[in-house]
Amino acid sequence: MTREEIVTQVNDLLAEEFEVDAATFTPEANVKETLNLDSLSLVDLVALVQQTYKIKIPVEELRSIQTFNNLYDYIESHLPNE
Amino acid sequence: MKNRVVITGMGIWSCLGTSLDEVRDSLYTGKSGIVFNPERKQAGFRSALCADVALPDLKPFIPRNMRQFMPEEAQYAYMATRQALENAQLDLDYIEKHEVGIIYGNDSVAEATMHALDKFREFQDTAACGSGAIFQSMNSTVTMNLACLFRLRGINLTASAACASGSQSIGLASLLIRNGLQECVVCGGAQEANMYSVAAFDGIQSFSVREDDPARASRPFDRDRDGLVPGGGAATVILESYEHAVRRGAPILGEIVSWGFSSNGDHISTPNVEGPVRSLELCLKNGGITSSQIEYINAHATSTHIGDIREAQAIARIFGDRNVPVTSTKSQTGHEMWMAGASEIIYSMLMMKNDFIAGNLNFENPDEETACINVVPERQETHFDMFLSNSFGFGGTNSTLIVKNL
Numbered sequence: 001m002t003r004e005e006i007v008t009q010v011n012d013l014l015a016e017e018f019e020v021d022a023a024t025f026t027p028e029a030n031v032k033e034t035l036n037l038d039s040l041s042l043v044d045l046v047a048l049v050q051q052t053y054k055i056k057i058p059v060e061e062l063r064s065i066q067t068f069n070n071l072y073d074y075i076e077s078h079l080p081n082e
Numbered sequence: 083m084k085n086r087v088v089i090t091g092m093g094i095w096s097c098l099g100t101s102l103d104e105v106r107d108s109l110y111t112g113k114s115g116i117v118f119n120p121e122r123k124q125a126g127f128r129s130a131l132c133a134d135v136a137l138p139d140l141k142p143f144i145p146r147n148m149r150q151f152m153p154e155e156a157q158y159a160y161m162a163t164r165q166a167l168e169n170a171q172l173d174l175d176y177i178e179k180h181e182v183g184i185i186y187g188n189d190s191v192a193e194a195t196m197h198a199l200d201k202f203r204e205f206q207d208t209a210a211c212g213s214g215a216i217f218q219s220m221n222s223t224v225t226m227n228l229a230c231l232f233r234l235r236g237i238n239l240t241a242s243a244a245c246a247s248g249s250q251s252i253g254l255a256s257l258l259i260r261n262g263l264q265e266c267v268v269c270g271g272a273q274e275a276n277m278y279s280v281a282a283f284d285g286i287q288s289f290s291v292r293e294d295d296p297a298r299a300s301r302p303f304d305r306d307r308d309g310l311v312p313g314g315g316a317a318t319v320i321l322e323s324y325e326h327a328v329r330r331g332a333p334i335l336g337e338i339v340s341w342g343f344s345s346n347g348d349h350i351s352t353p354n355v356e357g358p359v360r361s362l363e364l365c366l367k368n369g370g371i372t373s374s375q376i377e378y379i380n381a382h383a384t385s386t387h388i389g390d391i392r393e394a395q396a397i398a399r400i401f402g403d404r405n406v407p408v409t410s411t412k413s414q415t416g417h418e419m420w421m422a423g424a425s426e427i428i429y430s431m432l433m434m435k436n437d438f439i440a441g442n443l444n445f446e447n448p449d450e451e452t453a454c455i456n457v458v459p460e461r462q463e464t465h466f467d468m469f470l471s472n473s474f475g476f477g478g479t480n481s482t483l484i485v486k487n488l
Contacts, residue, residue: 040147046209047212050210
C-alpha cells in the first residue's frame with residue numbers, strides 16, 4: 001500500500017468507527033482529541049488497527065501515537081511485507 | 083403502614099409494535115408477530131420460526147462511546163424506557179433531583195459474548211474484544227447501561243430468573259416501594275432476539291416446527307400445539323408509591339396489588355402443578371384478594387405440551403369452575419422469555435385500559451388437560467378492573483402479579 005492509500009483507508013475506517021467527520025482529520029491533529037477517545041475507546045483504536053492490518057500496537061508504543069501522522073507512520077512501518 | 087404501588091408509565095419495543103398505540107392495535111386486531119427466518123434454517127436450526135423484532139437506531143439519541151456498551155437487548159430496553167419515562171412524565175431534570183432506581187429482568191447476552199470471544203480467539207489478543215465487550219457481555223448489561231444513560235441513582239439490580247425475570251423485577255421493585263425503601267423504580271424485562279441467543283434452546287427441540295404457517299405456530303393451550311416460538315424486545319414499566327405519584331402529579335394507570343412467587347424444587351425443565359399453585363396462592367394471600375375478584379388471567383402458557391397442561395391445572399385448582407377468561411398473549415408474540423413477565427403486564431394493561439381481551443390465537447380445540455380452564459379464542463369487548471399475570475421459568479421459578487385498574 002502506498003502512503004496515500006493508507007491515509008485514505010485509515011481515515012475512512014476511523015470516521016466510520018468513531019462517527020467523526022473525516023474532514024476534521026489533519027496530519028498534525030491530535031488523534032485522541034479529534035476522535036473523542038477516552039481510556040476505554042482507545043482500545044477500539046487498537047482493535048481496529050489489529051483487525052484491519054494485523055498489526056498489534058503495544059501499550060507503550062500507543063503513547064507515542066499522538067497525531068494522525070504518527071498513526072499513519074506506525075501502520076506504514078509495521079505493515080507485513082506483501 | 084405499607085405504601086401502595088402504582089404504575090405511572092409504560093414503554094415497549096416488541097414484535098407487535100414499537101409504541102403503546104401500535105401494540106394496542108396489534109392486540110386488538112389479533113396480529114401475529116411470528117415469521118419464518120431463512121437465515122436460521124441455513125444456519126442449522128431445527129425451527130426457523132421467530133418473532134420479527136425491529137432493531138432500533140440509537141444514533142440520534144446516544145453518542146458512539148456510550149452505544150459501544152449496549153448489546154441488542156439494552157438497545158431495546160433503552161427505547162422502551164425512553165417511552166415509559168415520557169409516558170410517566172418523568173424527565174431527566176426530575177430524575178437528577180430525586181432518587182430513582184432500576185430493577186430489570188435479563189438472563190443472557192449470548193450474541194455480544196460470542197462476538198467478543200470470537201475476536202479474542204481469532205487474534206489471540208484480549209484487546210481485540212474491543213472496549214464495549216465487557217459491559218455488553220455481562221448479564222446486568224441492561225441495568226448498568228440504563229442507570230448511566232438515565233442517571234438513575236437508586237437501586238440498580240438485574241433480576242435473572244429465566245422466563246420469569248421480567249415479572250420478578252416488577253415484584254421486587256413493588257416490594258421495595260411497598261416497604262418505603264424506594265419511591266420510584268424503573269423496571270421491566272429485555273430479551274435479545276438474535277439466533278445465537280436461542281440456538282441451544284432450539285437444540286433441545288422445544289420450538290414449534292410449524293414452519294409452513296408461522297402465524298399459526300404459537301398456539302398455547304390448543305390440542306395441536308407443538309412447541310414455543312422464540313421472541314424478543316423489551317418492556318418497561320415505571321412503578322412508584324401512590325403518594326409519590328400524586329405528589330408529582332403523575333398519570334396513575336394501575337396498581338400492583340400483589341406479588342407471589344415460588345420455586346418448584348423439582349425438574350430443571352419440566353414444570354409441575356404444585357409450584358405454580360403456591361405462587362398463585364401466595365399472590366392472592368399477599369394482596370388480600372379472593373379468586374373471585376380476578377376478572378382476567380394472562381397465562382404464562384408458551385405453547386409447549388407439558389407447560390400448558392401444568393399451568394391449566396394450577397389455574398383450575400385455584401379458580402375452580404369460576405370460568406375466568408384466560409389467554410396467552412404469547413399466541414401473538416411468541417415467548418418473549420426474560421422480557422415476557424414485563425411485556426405481558428403491559429399487554430394486559432393495554433387491554434384493561436381499552437376494554438377488551440385479545441383472543442388466544444390458534445386456540446381451536448382444548449385437549450383433555452387444558453379443557454379445565456376458560457381459554458378465550460376470540461377477542462372479547464369487555465370491561466375488567468383486575469387481572470393476574472403468571473410467569474414461570476426454567477429451574478422451576480414462578481412469579482405471579484395482580485394488577486388493579488385505577
